[in-house]
Amino acid sequence: MPRYVFVGPTLKPTEAxxxxxxxxxxxxxxxxxxxxxxxxDAIAIIDGAVDATAFAKIADDIRWxxxxxxxxxxGAGAGAVWAHMLASSGMTGVGKNYKSLSSSNVGVDELVxxxxxxxxxxxxxxxxxxxxYSSLRSAYENGLLSREEEASLSRIARSLHPLDRTxxxxxxxEPGSGFAPxxxxxxxxxxxxxxxxxxxxxxxxxxxLNTLQSVEKDSxxxxxxxxxxxxVSQSTTNSPMSAVQKSVTxxxxxxCGESMAVIRKKVLLRILACxxxxxxxxxxxxxxxxxxSEEFRSAFDLxxxxxxxxxxxxxxxxxxIYARSMRDFAFVKAVESAHxxxxxxxxxxxxxxxxxxxxHTARS
Numbered sequence: 216m217p218r219y220v221f222v223g224p225t226l227k228p229t230e231a232x233x234x235x236x237x238x239x240x241x242x243x244x245x246x247x248x249x250x251x252x253x254x255x256d257a258i259a260i261i262d263g264a265v266d267a268t269a270f271a272k273i274a275d276d277i278r279w280x281x282x283x284x285x286x287x288x289x290g291a292g293a294g295a296v297w298a299h300m301l302a303s304s305g306m307t308g309v310g311k312n313y314k315s316l317s318s319s320n321v322g323v324d325e326l327v328x329x330x331x332x333x334x335x336x337x338x339x340x341x342x343x344x345x346x347x348y349s350s351l352r353s354a355y356e357n358g359l360l361s362r363e364e365e366a367s368l369s370r371i372a373r374s375l376h377p378l379d380r381t382x383x384x385x386x387x388x389e390p391g392s393g394f395a396p397x398x399x400x401x402x403x404x405x406x407x408x409x410x411x412x413x414x415x416x417x418x419x420x421x422x423x424l425n426t427l428q429s430v431e432k433d434s435x436x437x438x439x440x441x442x443x444x445x446x447v448s449q450s451t452t453n454s455p456m457s458a459v460q461k462s463v464t465x466x467x468x469x470x471c472g473e474s475m476a477v478i479r480k481k482v483l484l485r486i487l488a489c490x491x492x493x494x495x496x497x498x499x500x501x502x503x504x505x506x507x508s509e510e511f512r513s514a515f516d517l518x519x520x521x522x523x524x525x526x527x528x529x530x531x532x533x534x535x536i537y538a539r540s541m542r543d544f545a546f547v548k549a550v551e552s553a554h555x556x557x558x559x560x561x562x563x564x565x566x567x568x569x570x571x572x573x574x575h576t577a578r579s
Contacts, residue, residue, distance in 0.1 A: 376520025
């Protein structure tokens with residue numbers, strides 16, 4: 216019988232598939248885990264929905280599965296929290312993050328980061344506090360930070376809104392950081408180069424799943440649930456804007472001074488830039504996406520997490536749509552840089568051709 220593992224921002228699906236024969240699924244959503252009960256030999260949960268309502272409902276779903284004698288383990292990300300909550304119901308916790316929760320060294324919110332959806336390969340918009348703590352400790356152990364600087368930066372990280380917990384913010388002039396620019400850049404580069412501690416935890420969960428002995432259950436004839444089938448509810452949950460939202464958004468185009476024709480060309484630019492990046496092997500790293508997000512937020516007075524969340528809410532957007540946009544913009548910037556010489560060569564000609572609009576107006 217097959218085994219299943221739910222992954223996402225903590226451990227990318229592509230990486231998970233390299234280290235397990237279990238069926239790899241995206242972050243756990245409400246109602247998904249029950250679909251696996253007829254065929255599952257065991258289930259591991261690393262990532263899942265973290266909004267308060269969904270989180271509580273998923274805990275009930277897991278409790279229902281455990282009552283049917285199916286082993287469920289969790290660790291690293293949201294899975295560590297559910298394992299902590301449901302230990303008395305028989306869920307197994309794995310890894311440092313789970314142990315830290317059990318000993319009350321960290322809180323639930325410290326395991327959470329903000330990230331994109333499946334279509335962005337769960338790109339990180341921010342870092343979890345536990346990963347920041349781990350990176351700062353490594354920086355101290357490698358002589359890049361003093362103990363006082365590590366403690367100060369940890370306090371600053373805790374004070375930041377979850378959307379603001381990036382190394383760019385942490386080392387980029389947050390009040391109280393007191394870093395010289397050169398030293399800040401060196402420490403930031405070091406922290407960004409490290410493998411996230413939660414990712415190591417996730418690999419431990421999968422190793423535990425791989426070695427788990429099969430549990431005898433009543434004989435049930437059932438087909439394994441495919442990744443595509445198990446993703447159905449997620450694809451509807453994270454669906455793009457509704458028709459009503461699209462209509463309202465398009466009616467408001469005049470507020471930003473752009474016509475639908477201009478918007479469509481910009482959308483086309485995003486699509487083609489992403490395809491060209493894929494063709495040319497150009498990657499948009501989490502650091503590039505976070506940098507693009509910082510530029511965007513600075514340009515439009517969205518400098519705090521509260522402002523960004525309020526703007527997203529008022530415009531019918533969510534973090535997943537925002538993350539995809541920033542990822543696409545990062546691809547546009549990277550492709551533009553790769554073709555800089557060709558763009559420079561054609562710019563004067565393009566300006567001259569565009570002058571036809573003014574020439575026509577002058578003659579009318």
